[in-house]
Amino acid sequence: MDLTLSPQEEAFRDELREWLGANHPGEEPEGDEAGFEFRKAWQRKLADAGWAGISWPKEYGGRGATLIEQAIFNEEIVRAKAPQVANVLGLVMGGPVVIAHGTEEQKQRYLKPILTAEEIWCQGFSEPESGSDLASLKTKAVKDNGDWVVTGQKVWTTFAHEAKWCMLVARTDFDAPKHKGLTYFLMDMEQDAVQVRPLRQITGESEFNELFIEEARIPDENVVGGVGNGWMVALTTLMHERAGLAFGLQVQLKIALGQVMELAKEHGLDQDPVVRQKIAQLYIESEAIRLNASRGLTQIMKTGIPGPEGSLTKWMWSDTNQALTELAMDIRGPEAPIIDSDWTYRFLRARANSIEGGTTEILKNIVAERVLGLPRLR
Numbered sequence: 001m002d003l004t005l006s007p008q009e010e011a012f013r014d015e016l017r018e019w020l021g022a023n024h025p026g027e028e029p030e031g032d033e034a035g036f037e038f039r040k041a042w043q044r045k046l047a048d049a050g051w052a053g054i055s056w057p058k059e060y061g062g063r064g065a066t067l068i069e070q071a072i073f074n075e076e077i078v079r080a081k082a083p084q085v086a087n088v089l090g091l092v093m094g095g096p097v098v099i100a101h102g103t104e105e106q107k108q109r110y111l112k113p114i115l116t117a118e119e120i121w122c123q124g125f126s127e128p129e130s131g132s133d134l135a136s137l138k139t140k141a142v143k144d145n146g147d148w149v150v151t152g153q154k155v156w157t158t159f160a161h162e163a164k165w166c167m168l169v170a171r172t173d174f175d176a177p178k179h180k181g182l183t184y185f186l187m188d189m190e191q192d193a194v195q196v197r198p199l200r201q202i203t204g205e206s207e208f209n210e211l212f213i214e215e216a217r218i219p220d221e222n223v224v225g226g227v228g229n230g231w232m233v234a235l236t237t238l239m240h241e242r243a244g245l246a247f248g249l250q251v252q253l254k255i256a257l258g259q260v261m262e263l264a265k266e267h268g269l270d271q272d273p274v275v276r277q278k279i280a281q282l283y284i285e286s287e288a289i290r291l292n293a294s295r296g297l298t299q300i301m302k303t304g305i306p307g308p309e310g311s312l313t314k315w316m317w318s319d320t321n322q323a324l325t326e327l328a329m330d331i332r333g334p335e336a337p338i339i340d341s342d343w344t345y346r347f348l349r350a351r352a353n354s355i356e357g358g359t360t361e362i363l364k365n366i367v368a369e370r371v372l373g374l375p376r377l378r
């Protein structure tokens with residue numbers, strides 16, 4: 001792919017930089033609820049100015065921009081150290097899935113409130129016995145008078161405590177082979193049959209939850225992509241999750257690397273050959289991630305769907321981010337894990353990187369089979 005920006009892409013980037021310079025909302029306030037409201041207001045501001053759903057069609061409230069412009073947006077927003085948006089899962093996964101597989105009514109109903117963060121989305125895929133082997137999930141949905149009645153348990157459901165809609169995958173056919181018996185639903189979280197219980201993480205936060213679902217009702221019109229097609233629709237969701245984030249993540253790594261260099265200077269370790277070698281290696285890896293993200297983008301532009309390159313990028317990013325935060329802890333010295341600092345938080349949060357959105361072992365299997373063409377394991 002040609003990595004030079006066209007005059008049109010440069011103009012897009014400059015306009016965005018100027019807007020971000022003039023509209024940056026400042027530091028996020030302390031506290032889960034205050035932070036969430038702040039991110040909601042920030043997303044609303046982005047949406048009002050036409051900076052949400054960059055590559056979504058204009059008719060559904062998007063900007064109708066190219067995928068390269070979407071990648072530029074992801075880079076610039078991180079470079080400007082702009083806050084996170086509130087409805088990450090809706091923007092990165094929910095919207096693209098409804099655009100790809102939804103009916104016209106679903107597009108009209110769901111897309112705009114995703115952009116403005118009026119309706120927050122969560123992803124109900126993982127279950128206590130089904131994470132990596134997602135197709136073995138047991139939550140069941142049974143048809144009853146035009147509705148589906150759903151019973152089961154989900155786990156690690158990020159933002160479920162804030163969400164109006166859940167992208168839920170449930171088993172609708174118990175006789176079909178396991179990948180073929182699944183259906184993808186949009187479940188309204190605002191019903192008594194859905195109980196959300198927070199889980200506390202190693203960082204002290206509770207960004208994810210357990211979901212207990214006891215005869216929840218979902219109208220038939222909330223099936224996405226057809227009954228029995230849940231596996232295919234879920235795969236699209238996961239590929240969007242991996243492909244969409246790469247550009248922002250590599251800029252985040254570069255910013256963090258600059259901070260590690262500052263930290264090394266502060267601790268008199270910037271001339272230490274081992275520290276310098278580790279920093280150089282992290283720089284090389286973050287460059288490889290940037291180039292691989294471009295390779296993934298080329299693939300999407302050619303075929304219209306994200307390819308397995310996203311799995312390679314996500315694996316490389318989680319390894320690199322974990323190594324980077326470990327280096328920061330080493331530089332700070334043996335007391336680092338017990339000091340309640342930003343680096344301690346980042347080090348602890350990074351442990352989840354090689355699990356969330358697909359574990360590193362599973363991503364390695366995908367890369368082996370689908371990128372390198374090695375024989376299938378089973």
Ligand SMILES: Cc1cc2nc3c(=O)[nH]c(=O)nc-3n(C[C@H](O)[C@H](O)[C@H](O)COP(=O)(O)OP(=O)(O)OC[C@H]3O[C@@H](n4cnc5c(N)ncnc54)[C@H](O)[C@@H]3O)c2cc1C
Pocket residue numbers: 122123124125126127128129130131132133155156157158159208352355356357358359360361362365
């Ligand atoms: C911060 C965070 C947020 C999350 N948010 C969500 C969310 O919003 N919605 C959601 O649905 N899920 C979410 N998850 C769940 C996540 O997708 C799962 O944790 C992940 O898919 C792994 O599943 P598991 O935890 O059941 O582990 P398991 O699948 O039980 O795996 C256990 C270990 O075995 C390894 N393993 C399993 N199978 C194989 C294999 N075939 N080959 C080699 N090794 C294998 C795994 O790599 C892992 O090391 C989140 C997780 C985290 C950490």
